[in-house]
Amino acid sequence: MAARDIGRPRPSVLSGLSHMALAVWALLIIAPLAWTFLASFKTNTEIFGDPLQLPGALRLDAWGRAWDKAHIGQYMLNTVIVVFFGTAGTMVFGSMAAYVLARYRFIGNKLIYYYFVAGLAFPVFLALGPLFFVVKQVGLLNSHLGLVLVYIAYSLPFTVFFLAAFFRTLPDAVAEAALIDGASHTRTFFQIMVPMAKPGLISITIFNVLGQWNQYLLPLVLLAGDPDKWVLTQGIARISTLAGYEADWPGLFAALSMTILPVMIVYIIFQRQIQSGLGTGALK
Amino acid sequence: MERLRRYGFVAGFLVVPVALYSVFVISPYIQAFQLSLTSWNGYSSVVRYVGLDNFGRLLEDEVFWRALRNHGLLLLVLPIVTIVIALFLSFLLNLGGGTRGAGMKGVWGSTFYRVVYFFPQVLAVAVVGVLFQAVYRPDEDGVLNGVLGRFGVEPVGWLTEPGLALWSIMAVMVWQAVGFYVVLFSAGMAAIPRDYFEAAALDGAGRVRLFFSITLPLLRDTVQVGWIYLGIAAFDGFALILVLAGDKGEPDGATTILPVTIYKTAFAFNKVGYASAMGVALFFLTVTFAVLTLRTTRRERIEL
Numbered sequence: 267m268a269a270r271d272i273g274r275p276r277p278s279v280l281s282g283l284s285h286m287a288l289a290v291w292a293l294l295i296i297a298p299l300a301w302t303f304l305a306s307f308k309t310n311t312e313i314f315g316d317p318l319q320l321p322g323a324l325r326l327d328a329w330g331r332a333w334d335k336a337h338i339g340q341y342m343l344n345t346v347i348v349v350f351f352g353t354a355g356t357m358v359f360g361s362m363a364a365y366v367l368a369r370y371r372f373i374g375n376k377l378i379y380y381y382f383v384a385g386l387a388f389p390v391f392l393a394l395g396p397l398f399f400v401v402k403q404v405g406l407l408n409s410h411l412g413l414v415l416v417y418i419a420y421s422l423p424f425t426v427f428f429l430a431a432f433f434r435t436l437p438d439a440v441a442e443a444a445l446i447d448g449a450s451h452t453r454t455f456f457q458i459m460v461p462m463a464k465p466g467l468i469s470i471t472i473f474n475v476l477g478q479w480n481q482y483l484l485p486l487v488l489l490a491g492d493p494d495k496w497v498l499t500q501g502i503a504r505i506s507t508l509a510g511y512e513a514d515w516p517g518l519f520a521a522l523s524m525t526i527l528p529v530m531i532v533y534i535i536f537q538r539q540i541q542s543g544l545g546t547g548a549l550k
Numbered sequence: 551m552e553r554l555r556r557y558g559f560v561a562g563f564l565v566v567p568v569a570l571y572s573v574f575v576i577s578p579y580i581q582a583f584q585l586s587l588t589s590w591n592g593y594s595s596v597v598r599y600v601g602l603d604n605f606g607r608l609l610e611d612e613v614f615w616r617a618l619r620n621h622g623l624l625l626l627v628l629p630i631v632t633i634v635i636a637l638f639l640s641f642l643l644n645l646g647g648g649t650r651g652a653g654m655k656g657v658w659g660s661t662f663y664r665v666v667y668f669f670p671q672v673l674a675v676a677v678v679g680v681l682f683q684a685v686y687r688p689d690e691d692g693v694l695n696g697v698l699g700r701f702g703v704e705p706v707g708w709l710t711e712p713g714l715a716l717w718s719i720m721a722v723m724v725w726q727a728v729g730f731y732v733v734l735f736s737a738g739m740a741a742i743p744r745d746y747f748e749a750a751a752l753d754g755a756g757r758v759r760l761f762f763s764i765t766l767p768l769l770r771d772t773v774q775v776g777w778i779y780l781g782i783a784a785f786d787g788f789a790l791i792l793v794l795a796g797d798k799g800e801p802d803g804a805t806t807i808l809p810v811t812i813y814k815t816a817f818a819f820n821k822v823g824y825a826s827a828m829g830v831a832l833f834f835l836t837v838t839f840a841v842l843t844l845r846t847t848r849r850e851r852i853e854l
Contacts, residue, residue, distance in 0.1 A: 284642040285658075291639060292666045294725065298685055299669075301693060305684075314691035363567040366560045378568065385575050389785065389836055391809045392829040393578035395592070395816040396585060400578055419574035422567055451559040480674035482789045487817070499676040503793050506680040518680070525677050533672045537665050540672065541733045 299526065306332075306520035313515050328516035329524070336508070338521045340494070341501035348410050348485075348497060349478045352417035356474050359418060360425030361467065365455055367426065368433035369441070379430065385423030390483060398487050408492040413485060417478050425470055432466035433459070469539045472532070476540070479529065498525050585826040592822040604827035614828065617808045618835075620716060621785060624723075624807075625839070629780035632724050633773060636731030639667070641761055643732065644739045645747065664736065667729035675726070679793025682722050683709075686794070709795055712804040719794055719805060723787065731776050738772035739765060778843050785836050788813070808832050 305313050306328050307321040333339045366372075367379045397416070398407075406412025436459065444454045460467070482499040489495050496504075505521050508514075533540060589600045608614050643660040670678065685693045686708035695705040708718040746764050755763065766773075788809035795805045808828060816825035 288639060288642055288663050291635075291728070292663055295666050295670060295729070298681055298693070302681055302684070316696065318697070359567040359570065362563040366563045370556070370560050372557065372560050378564065381568075381576075382571065385571065387837075388575075388579055389782075389809075389829075389832060391786075391788070391812050392582045392826075392833050393575065394812065394829070395822045395825050396578035396581035397574065398817075399592075400574060400581075404573075415570060416574050419570045422571050422575075426567070451556065452562075455563075476672050480672075480676075482674060482676040487813075490817075499674045499789075502674075502680050503676050506683055506793070515684075519684075522677060522680060526673065529672055529674075530669070533669060534665070537668070541664070541668055 302519050303523050306516055306523045308516055310515055328520040331517045332521040336505050336521055338524055341496055341498045345497040348413050351414045352478045353474045355418040356421040356425055357471055360422055361429050364426045364429035365433050368430040382423050382426040401488055408489055413488055416484055421474050428470050436462050472536050472539055582826045582829050585823050586830045588823040590823040591820045604824050616803045617806045617811050620807050624784035625781055627720055628723055628784045629777050632727045632780055633776055636728050636735055640732045640735040644736055667732050670726040671730045675789040676793055679790050686718055715804045738769045742768050778840055781839050
């Protein structure tokens with residue numbers, strides 16, 4: 267490139283090529299998802315005909331079947347319950363622990379902090395067998411409460427790690443003023459610090475909602491015995507086997523679409539927080 | 551008095567999280583190490599210690615070695631392919647636009663691409679697995695085979711051919727992971743001062759040169775983090791393989807990996823002690839990998 271060219275827009279051959287490469291990857295992402303969505307309106311014959319064909323009519327019956335017969339409605343409700351209490355518990359206990367670890371000096375502070383953060387380094391598989399027996403021993407196998415407690419416990423390391431860093435950045439003056447005015451430590455936390463930490467709390471809440479919503483391994487082990495209590499990911503994996511026997515492929519794709527859509531909506535609304543939250547997690 | 555109140559408060563805030571975490575996370579990990587020294591089957595009340603027998607058996611276990619070989623392949627291919635694609639895409643996103651006033655521009659619509667690329671990352675792996683079952687169906691009804699069929703290609707057994715199954719699964723892993731690394735590398739590239747590129751461009755450096763002489767060296771730390779993450783992911787892959795190939799598939803053990811083997815050994819074959827030994831082996835392999843990567847790639851940091 268000669269120096270005199272600078273300052274003028276270049277004929278954008280390169281820019282065009284860039285767009286091509288970028289668009290190809292975008293297509294690779296969108297195509298299977300769009301295909302799934304379309305397949306939920308198709309008939310079996312249409313699904314297994316030409317994959318590029320559009321559905322002949324807008325049929326919604328597969329969505330109804332997936333919701334009732336394949337219990338997606340039930341699984342969805344189970345998942346919402348477990349994720350709601352799991353995330354709420356994670357946020358309450360995680361932020362409490364992170365707050366005192368970040369802002370109070372006491373004996374064993376560092377030790378407890380590293381005790382939590384160490385949990386980030388262990389592969390879940392190592393604990394799988396024993397975890398099953400721990401949950402069985404406390405009598406919470408095949409119960410949503412058991413799963414909620416386990417979700418909270420396994421979400422704590424990252425939550426504490428992330429929020430402790432966040433609480434450390436908050437200014438001291440406000441909390442000190444509140445304490446001098448006679449507010450208790452607990453009140454200072456809930457009425458002053460939590461509102462101040464809102465951006466951090468939101469990021470990590472979304473992170474935990476997605477993580478728990480998508481969890482497959484823990485429910486597979488801890489809820490195996492009671493299909494009525496299953497969560498979505500288990501249900502989907504099971505339907506994919508069933509669909510083969512019953513030849514109800516549109517039902518399967520309707521079930522998949524139903525699982526994907528809420529995540530997609532949450533993602534589009536919060537994509538900025540999600541990307542930055544996950545990014546911070548990677549750069550720890 | 552105030553001191554006491556403070557300690558009471560600190561203890562009150564810590565007791566529940568520490569208890570939950572100790573019971574459900576730490577104690578199972580400790581038990582796993584302990585159980586790896588036993589021949590426990592998961593239900594008998596007698597736990598018999600067998601020392602390091604389980605580990606001795608591991609060394610002679612063909613399934614274990616096959617799983618390790620597959621991890622090795624994953625470890626080699628998954629990070630390289632993902633990082634190369636992600637670097638390429640994020641370079642295009644951030645610097646692939648036209649050169650205007652000597653400033654390097656990202657392409658138009660880069661936010662849109664970033665949002666789309668990242669989306670598979672938030673999908674449940676189980677859902678992705680079921681989705682790609684349809685894509686990879688071995689007959690002409692599969693999405694991929696259907697599309698290829700238009701060009702006269704015979705149906706391919708993506709998940710049933712032993713030589714192909716693991717590669718097909720790796721492709722899904724790359725499909726899901728790339729977006730995350732695009733975001734990660736984009737953040738790294740945004741931190742590189744613009745004048746570096748502008749100065750180099752003034753000196754006549756082309757885009758390829760810019761990438762290899764400026765972007766890549768300055769992105770070293772971020773790439774290293776990505777490498778470790780992908781390496782650890784290569785030791786996992788549980789849900790995807792279980793859903794895609796787990797029950798019916800696994801042609802000739804071509805997709806056997808440790809987590810799936812651990813799960814089956816513990817819950818289908820009731821060999822909890824032996825499964826724990828595999829878990830411990832997996833733990834040390836992961837840690838060794840992380841330490842080795844950090845050691846071999848550590849270099850003087852380039853200060854900006």
